[in-house]
Every structure is written in structure tokens, then in C-alpha cells.
């Protein structure tokens with residue numbers, strides 16, 4: 136038996152070619168893309184402007200299925216967390232009229248950052264392009280007739296450890312034949328995979344880059360991000376960041392999780408200022424959000440504001456991101472971790 140073509144793995148240009156190979160006129164490809172990427176419809180029976188015999192052919196030749204959704208949680212603040220049976224998590228964050236979707240690129244993570252629940256349940260595998268796109272389809276279904284405004288690759292996994300599928304998915308998301316989300320509305324967050332940053336820069340696109348920094352000296356960073364910082368210490372990371380900026384002229388956002396008593400002291404903030412001073416960038420402070428399985432403490436709000444003030448006074452471009460979705464275990468990797476640990480049942 137011939138295997139079906141997994142259509143969510145495909146860029147719209149490839150879908151167009153598949154339709155031509157099925158001896159169909161090209162507008163049928165546009166109709167199929169419109170159902171999938173504008174209306175988030177994946178069931179051929181619902182594609183009512185496509186003739187019935189062609190819908191039957193689609194079912195024979197194409198795999199249009201989505202991974203099964205096994206968990207959907209809605210938080211008090213309106214954020215929605217999705218988990219499917221293969222351990223794929225995404226979070227929809229609603230802020231006023233802006234809908235931001237946070238995507239995962241791997242089931243689990245190899246990098247073992249000490250503050251993060253994502254690697255506590257181990258690493259299973261890279262997600263395929265279609266599995267990343269399926270998260271967008273579920274997110275879009277949730278917001279229609281509104282739009283998805285921003286896409287952030289900040290869910291489970293390290294996007295640059297699954298570079299090809301991450302970039303393939305971005306090309307579909309930003310394509311004007313698919314989800315039509317502008318390049319500057321798509322942010323990829325890395326823990327500091329230097330070859331990935333360099334390759335991402337060489338794409339010469341307008342995508343946003345965010346770097347999880349969290350500590351500005353190697354001794355402390357080795358403690359909380361041991362895998363990545365031993366492989367690519369801060370000097371190498373900053374070289375790559377400068378290359379990215381020179382190539383794209385896009386400001387990088389450096390994420391800094393404020394952990395009580397660990398990286399919020401005067402010396403820690405001075406190290407941060409010294410590291411980033413003169414570099415065109417933004418700093419995003421994120422108060423630590425009590426991830427399950429970690430020993431770190433949540434900082435007081437006043438402390439986070441004080442850190443922000445210190446950075447501002449030093450001329451840094453700084454914002455604070457207060458957590459959303461905490462009541463649905465929405466910190467990165469928590470739903471998957473809870474399910475694996477048997478703390479959530481079907």
C-alpha cells in the first residue's frame with residue numbers, strides 16, 4: 136500500500152505541485168490551502184467548494200489528519216494550553232485583541248536547563264514540520280474569526296536543535312499562500328545554539344530572534360544552563376549575536392528569568408549591563424514562574440521592578456513580561472511533565 140502524502144508537512148508551493156500531479160487545475164490547490172491555512176479545516180468532507188470525487192481522491196492520496204488533541208486547558212486570563220497524545224504542547228496567549236501562539240519544536244528537550252520543566256520528562260524526538268504546523272491549525276481554530284497575530288517558538292524544545300523543520304514551518308507560517316503571518320511577527324527563541332544563530336542569520340529574513348540568557352557570567356550560567364553554556368560560552372554566544380545583528384539589523388531580545396537570590400543581585404545585574412552595553416538589543420525580564428521539579432524561588436514583584444530600574448538607569452532597553460497561563464500549568468513543558476509523571480489522568 137502506498138503511503139499517503141502528509142500534507143501539513145508541505146509548503147503551499149509543494150501542495151500546488153501535488154495538485155497538478157493529481158491532474159487537477161491549480162485553483163484546486165489554492166482552495167485546499169485556503170481550507171487548511173485560513174479556515175483551519177482539515178476534514179475533506181467539510182471542503183464544500185471542492186467536488187465530491189476530488190474530496191474522495193484527497194482522502195485516498197493525502198494525509199490531512201492532525202495529531203489527536205488529548206488535553207485543552209483554559210486559564211482564567213483566557214490563555215489556552217493544548218497538549219496532544221504525542222507530547223506536543225502549545226499555548227495560546229490572549230492579550231486584548233492580540234493573539235500570540237507559543238509553539239513547541241521537540242517532544243522534550245536535551246538541554247536540561249535547571250529552571251525549566253521541559254527536559255524533566257526527558258527527550259523523545261524532534262517534531263516534524265507538520266506537527267509544528269498542526270499546533271498553528273489548533274490555535275487558529277481557537278481564535279477564528281480573529282487572527283493569530285504573533286508566533287513565538289518558545290514552547291518545549293530547542294528550535295535550533297530541530298533547525299530544518301523549524302525553518303520549514305516558519306516558511307509556511309509566513310507564506311502569503313498559507314497563514315500570512317509577517318516575518319517580524321515570528322520570533323524564534325534559542326538557549327544559545329551558536330551554529331543555529333549563524334544559519335538563521337544567513338537566511339536573510341526579518342524574523343525575530345530571542346536568546347535565553349538568564350545569567351551574564353559563565354560560572355552561574357553553567358549552573359543553570361550547563362549543557363548549552365559549556366558548549367557555547369558567553370563569548371561565543373555574543374559573537375554569534377553580533378553576527379546576527381550585522382546581517383539582519385534586527386534587535387535581539389535577551390530573555391532573563393529573574394530567580395530570587397540567584398541572579399537578581401547587584402553583581403549579577405552589573406555583569407548583565409557589562410555584557411550587553413553598547414549592543415543594540417532588548418532585555419526581557421521574566422519573573423521565575425515556579426516550574427514543577429525545580430528548587431528555585433519566585434521573586435517578589437518589587438525586586439523584579441528594581442532590577443528593571445537598574446537596567447533602565449544604565450541605558451538598557453528593558454521590558455518585564457509578567458506570566459500568563461500560570462493557572463493551567465502553562466510554563467514551558469509543565470503539562471507534558473505532569474502527564475508523564477502520572478499527575479494528570481485522561
Ligand code: SF4
Nearest residue numbers: 244246248251253292
Ligand atoms: S529552557 Fe529551552 S533549551 Fe532549556 S530545557 Fe527548557 S526548552 Fe530546553
